[in-house]
Amino acid sequence: MTIPIPAEDPRHVPNRALVDPSAITQNTRALTGLLEEQTALMAVVKADGYGHGMLTAARAALEGGATWLGAAHPASALALSRAGLDVSILTWLYEPHTARSILPEALRAGINVAVGSPEMLALVSEAARQADRRARVHVKIDTGMGRGGVRRERLREMGASILADDFLSLGAAWTHLTSADDPEDPATDEQVEIFDAACEELAEEAGPIPLQHLANSAALLSRPDLHRDIVRPGIALYGYAPVPTDTPLRPALTLTSRLAMVKDVPAGASVGYGRTHRTSRDTTLGLVPIGYADGLHRAASGGVEVIVRTEAGDRLAPQVGRISMDQIVVDLGPGTTARPGDEVVLFGDAGGAPTDPVAPTAEDWARAGDTIPYEVLTSVSGRVAREVLA
Numbered sequence: 001m002t003i004p005i006p007a008e009d010p011r012h013v014p015n016r017a018l019v020d021p022s023a024i025t026q027n028t029r030a031l032t033g034l035l036e037e038q039t040a041l042m043a044v045v046k047a048d049g050y051g052h053g054m055l056t057a058a059r060a061a062l063e064g065g066a067t068w069l070g071a072a073h074p075a076s077a078l079a080l081s082r083a084g085l086d087v088s089i090l091t092w093l094y095e096p097h098t099a100r101s102i103l104p105e106a107l108r109a110g111i112n113v114a115v116g117s118p119e120m121l122a123l124v125s126e127a128a129r130q131a132d133r134r135a136r137v138h139v140k141i142d143t144g145m146g147r148g149g150v151r152r153e154r155l156r157e158m159g160a161s162i163l164a165d166d167f168l169s170l171g172a173a174w175t176h177l178t179s180a181d182d183p184e185d186p187a188t189d190e191q192v193e194i195f196d197a198a199c200e201e202l203a204e205e206a207g208p209i210p211l212q213h214l215a216n217s218a219a220l221l222s223r224p225d226l227h228r229d230i231v232r233p234g235i236a237l238y239g240y241a242p243v244p245t246d247t248p249l250r251p252a253l254t255l256t257s258r259l260a261m262v263k264d265v266p267a268g269a270s271v272g273y274g275r276t277h278r279t280s281r282d283t284t285l286g287l288v289p290i291g292y293a294d295g296l297h298r299a300a301s302g303g304v305e306v307i308v309r310t311e312a313g314d315r316l317a318p319q320v321g322r323i324s325m326d327q328i329v330v331d332l333g334p335g336t337t338a339r340p341g342d343e344v345v346l347f348g349d350a351g352g353a354p355t356d357p358v359a360p361t362a363e364d365w366a367r368a369g370d371t372i373p374y375e376v377l378t379s380v381s382g383r384v385a386r387e388v389l390a
């Protein structure tokens with residue numbers, strides 16, 4: 001008899017990314033509350049909804065008042081449309097192979113396509129002919145980010161091409177801010193100045209610009225003067241504010257695991273690769289089967305206190321030693337009541353069952369690992385099962 005070996009299934013591992021869609025809905029509602037009535041909110045759900053699950057995030061944001069969805073890849077935009085999310089969708093990142101294979105279908109689905117160069121415009125025009133649909137293009141202007149986006153020197157050429165092409169219509173002009181998370185940085189105002197001048201040039205060639213958009217979460221929260229027609233928040237939807245704000249935002253993702261084992265060790269015991277940690281007293285260590293292959297950043301080693309939910313209550317336990325690929329060690333302290341199987345909250349407010357004391361956030365992990373919450377959230381890997389809170 002052969003014993004069937006189950007396919008690797010993240011549900012056979014105790015690690016969970018618990019997603020609370022009501023947090024995304026509430027965050028979106030709080031953000032739409034900051035907008036003038038005529039300003040729309042585009043929920044940015046790229047990178048699988050910043051790691052929360054794209055469709056979960058999109059549906060939750062729409063419930064909270066978003067009326068646009070934004071996804072970097074056309075395939076993601078198409079998936080949103082195919083899921084029946086009947087709202088305006090924008091996509092902005094593709095190259096010729098992708099454009100040829102997927103843009104015609106995206107245009108048939110009515111998806112708005114960003115163009116940041118005359119060459120991209122030509123690809124969209126070709127796809128529109130193939131789809132026999134007029135493409136609504138959002139002209140992306142490079143005002144300092146230096147990534148996608150047309151520089152002003154070639155903007156007039158693009159505007160004229162749009163006007164001359166029956167398969168293209170101008171849907172919007174937009175740009176992306178480099179430094180809105182630092183309200184003191186003059187770069188934002190410089191970008192806005194360039195954007196406004198560029199919009200005038202574009203309008204001279206292509207006619208009136210129906211919509212303008214440039215505000216990410218930081219600008220949405222700190223620069224009401226930049227809201228224009230559409231704001232494009234990402235990180236704030238998921239509960240993290242890149243600038244100080246009074247707007248109530250709640251993290252939507254909780255990362256949990258369970259203790260695999262506990263063991264008593266004497267003072268001076270070394271922990272982990274490189275022995276970077278030694279216990280300062282007799283204590284109990286806990287092994288947690290989650291590591292950098294699950295998305296914890298190795299650079300954050302020894303920098304965060306996690307929560308262990310013991311039968312005697314929730315306890316903070318510092319993560320000690322280097323983070324390994326599949327596991328970390330936490331110091332449970334002498335006399336702990338923690339047992340193998342106890343839940344460990346790596347970050348997040350644990351959805352319907354918040355911890356006491358409060359668990360660390362993705363922001364805490366980011367600080368410890370010298371990165372940003374965006375990277376912490378999107379790093380939670382595919383081998384961690386997502387569970388959506390009902």
Ligand SMILES: Cc1ncc(COP(=O)(O)O)c(C=O)c1O
Pocket residue numbers: 044092176215216217218232233234235236242
């Ligand atoms: C084009 C575009 N707009 C908006 C956003 C949302 O930015 P944030 O998550 O800072 O709100 C992003 C994400 O970086 C983006 O790439």
